[in-house]
Amino acid sequence: MTPPRHEPFERDPNDPSRLNDANESHGVNEQYGVNEPHDSQASCESADTENPSAPIDGGASDGDATNAASTPAQSAQSTQPAQPAQPAHKNRFAWFRNRGQAKANQAKATAAAGAEAFKTKHRTLAKLFFYKFDRFSLSTKLVACTLVVLIVGTVGISTAIRQLVSSYLLQKTDNQLISQRSLILSNTTMLRGSNSQSSGMGNNYFLQVRYVENGEFTGKVSTPLVPSVAGLSGNSIVSMPKLPANSQITDDMFGKPFTTSAMLRTVTNDANGGFDLNGVDVVPNEGGNASGSGDTGGDTNNKAERFAAGGNVLQAARSPWRVAAFKWVEPDGKNNETVKGVVFIGLSLSDQIDIINTLTQYCVTVGIAIVLLGGSLSALIIRRTLRPLKRIEKTAAQIAVGDLSQRVPPAPENTEVGSLSTSLNTMLARIERSFHEQEQTTEKMKRFVSDASHELRTPLAAIHGYAELYTMQRDLPGALERADESIAHIERSSQRMTVLVEDLLSLARLDEGRGIDMTQQVSLTSLVADATDDLHALDPEREVTRGTITLKPADGEHPCDFAIEEGQMQPISLIGDASRLRQVVTNIIGNVHRYTPSDSPVRVSMGTMLASIDQHTLATLPPTDASLRQFLDAAEVGQSMSTGTAYAVMRFEDHGPGAPEETRSQLFERFYTADPSRARAKGGTGLGLAIALSVVRAHQGFICATETPGGGLTFTIVLPLAHIDDGVGGSGSAGAAAGAGVGAAGSAGIK
16 A cells, blocks of 8 residues: 655745745754755755654654654564655744644733732732621621711712703703794894893803805804803803804704803904904913904903903803704795705803802702711710610620629510520520539539538448447457347448438439339329328327318418318329439438437328319429429419419428428428438438438429418428320329429438
């Protein structure tokens, strides 16, 4: 197969660009060390001896790289005929193409870098602006924004009013020119007379006629009416509009008013009673000198002085003109209309401009007053509105120091600041309560650890002491009898420690919500009856009475309270854990037996009643007299309205030594004892009332200890007859979440 031949590039010999291309090629080849002839045959011969794909920049060519990477392929193709060399002009074209692509890529990279630099600078400036802006106070920002809004609004309204009035006045001027053109033509003499009777711009109308004959302008111009500037130079100086030349007049201009600038010229009266406008222009230039070929030396200075003296009149005379062009048409003998000329009627806009300037000054004055007044009022209102935030800031600073009793001053709740103050005060109250509860919990935990260590140390010390005593006396005479005594003491101490550990384990399980079965049907009447029988058996001489609890309504002097009707107790049943409730009643009766005289009377009563308080609210009440009063008030409401939750109430009244009011709520703490020596002469571990409290709370009940009339302690237990979780309910049987505490009769030394 014959490889394709690459013909040299042919060009017309007469092409003038051929010589330039050859020169450029020669220069490039010399620059990069490439020598090639200009004719096609020499190019082909050079291509046979040199590598046509050699790079101009001196780098490795594609062919060399391919040959270096594939030596075996070259040896395999050694028998193939040699490929013809590429023409030299294609190397030049490739070099220029690559160079153009490199420049394009470089330009793109430069543009991308510039765009990225611009974005970076923009972001930096934006961050700097917002950083500076954020350093200002909120009141300053609000006042500044208010001022900006006022300024923008005032400028916008003033501009709109000025534009509206200007358009209205311009429209009225156009209507006046169009509607009164005939009247102006017929009263030219009267209007000319008004110039001599007024100062300044007496007559504001301008009238000029350009005559036409056979449809062409004749060059004859008559100006019968020109306003004079009396305040400057009498009747020799007039103000007139700058009109278009004859060649610039088209049919579209007729009947359509247009605005043009004014000129001040010197005029003389012509023979027809009009004005000769061949005088010179006397409008002063910016330097104050009047232009005109006839003014030289002192005349120029005199005119400049006159213009300076009549500055206001000059300003009015240089006001623009509103001009309308009309065709002057007259009928001929054949009833055909013939155009006799073009009439220009103009009206100076000095009065309109004066009105606009006066209105602008008025708007500027009123706008400045509005901005100042609005800024002052906004500053006062913003400062007064943000004043509660300042108080909130001060309160937060005081709270940060550690004074949790501080509260934000109240404000109307229908405002944002008032709503914020209410929310903050609620949050602060909860934080303070949680902080105090945490302190109390920490204190109770420290006391519990100390009391538990003491309670466990006592039996352990006894066991250790009696063991050492037995070791010391076992070799002495009578050691067997003394050994039995030591073993008995060790056994009692171990039993006490066992009871203590079991009580602690029960409390831990109750705290975790375990160790209690809430699915049993429990007869409270049987539990209380068995406990009173046990107390009567322990203390035969003690008088134990039973009764039914009712609610005594409040009278004018005394609030509502419980009333006891002696007799048999009514049967009451509820859902709960029978063994745990029996433990509660047994602990209370045991404390009555242990800490009160054996002949002091005891009264046990129970009953049911409705109370307008839900179980969850009842569960959160602490074991205090105030909590019992809250339940009594709710029971009074429930009894009067026959609605609420049904509760079972049990009361255990003794007439022992009692307990001080400030220590009654502490009776339910773990290991609490009124004896500083913590002696357990009457037994007990100090955990009985704490266990009773946990059991009652697990049954969603409430317990507290109050003073018995006549001396002693009264423990009141309130338990819901049905629980919400059981699905039993209604107005008379809702469930309470957790009761407050369990009471036990007794005084100092109560376990």
